[in-house]
Amino acid sequence: MNAGLYGLGEGRKRRWLMVDCGVTFGDPVTTPGIDLIMPDIRFAKAQGAAIEAIILTHAHEDHYGALLDLWPQLKCPVYATPFAAGLLAAKRAAEREAPRIDVRVVAEGSRFDVGPFDVELVPVAHSIPESTALAIRTPVGTVVHTGDWKIDRTPVLGLPTDEARFRAIGDEGVAAIVGDSTNALREGISRSESEVAASLAGLIKTAPGRVAVTTFASNVGRLRAVADAALAADRQVVLVGRAMARATEVARELGYLEGIPDFLSPDAFGYLPRNKVVALMTGSQGEPRAALARVSEGDHPEVTLAKGDRVIFSSRAIPGNEKAVGRIINKLIEGGAEVITDRTHFVHVSGHPRQEELAMLYGWLKPQVLAPVHGEEMHLDGHADFAKSIGVPKVVRIRNGDVVRLAGGPTEIVDDVVNGRMLKDGKVMIFATEPTIGERRRLAFAGVVSIALAFDERGELSGDVSVRFAGLPPRDDEGTSMPEVLRDTVLDCLDGLPRQKRRDHGLVEKAVERAVRGELQTVWGKKPICHVSVVGV
């Protein structure tokens, strides 16, 4: 969930540039019921009109996925390349009540002023078209924000990382780099997209039956590699999954699929001969509602796979998704398909720089300071150590919310600002610090019990004790039904309360809750959430 702010100027005169506005994804265990997690941008919002613009480095969800939800709080211009702007427009069209964002389309390589910032978009190779690094020039120095990048001298499409521009910027002088740490623990140099393309071509050519390939829909280079391979193997390409259709439509409009025959819709999958079809499918991360999950469950209306068919995962599971991906792989194998992954064949490369690539870029730019970003603690730490080892003069470790001086004075953390996570819960945004998700986790672990009772004027129980629950076992270990256990517990508890005390409903509620939770701890070994309501005079 990338969201960076660059500030220039003192006090009230300070102007800001926001770089990226991304999301991260929830998971059923730690954030049950939450799909999207976004940065808490209260600080940025409080700067009001001092935020000059948001610049998107590229259209991956972790860099632009929060824009539709958060932009209304900022309402500033958004700068994006044609591909990012196209995907944003497609996403907007698919969502109801999406805001009308003020998007300014800027080409890769262009240079423009935003308030006091002079911004150049330097092309970098990555796993999506038109990824850019930002060279942000200011009167006190230049900061290079790398965005996500790698060095790939032979990408399948788009521009390679622009060495000449980086060298030139380095010659002008670079105060600081704020850089991608994802693969900073990995030695060497990452392989090229065109090597993956060659490997995929071989696997598609030799496949005996149907072929299904799953990858991120936004990786247009990879989609193009599959389409080229299909063409060479005299197969037609069927798109399965809405994200595939959306990304390829934008890519085709911008000329990235020149020479590729039109893609077919999913219904073609059934009638094409088995050795004449390649399906490009969404769902490489195990998303339960995506095409591949449904196909693996035998639950897709148009696409089925069987013995002799080949499924290629041209992807790697993002940490946290391994189990979901594993489940789908097992289902596919159970159904008779042959499954190829990056563990068995060379079918994927990462879009992030390894150590030799970091060393190359830092050699071109010769920065005074490096601030590692975009990674887990261990990646940030490894990046810092590696940068020191290759002679970057100063490395500064920043955490979310830190304000660090990168130029115009000694490099140091000068402030920290409000930061954190917002969770999109259905249609409502909540702060991660609010109790909702903690309660939901407790509900998942032990369920909930609701008790209701009424007293008459004399303080006697009126009618039955109502016991309802959800998520509890139906009986205890001795076979007594749980409602019976709980009703007895409540009655015992009431018997122990003097009539005078029963008039204090708050006290009765607390006593019953304590008794019920205590009894369940004894008979069940768990303490669920317990709500008690007492009514009466």
Ligand SMILES: [Zn+2]
């Ligand atoms: Zn990223």
Ligand SMILES: [Zn+2]
């Ligand atoms: Zn990315």
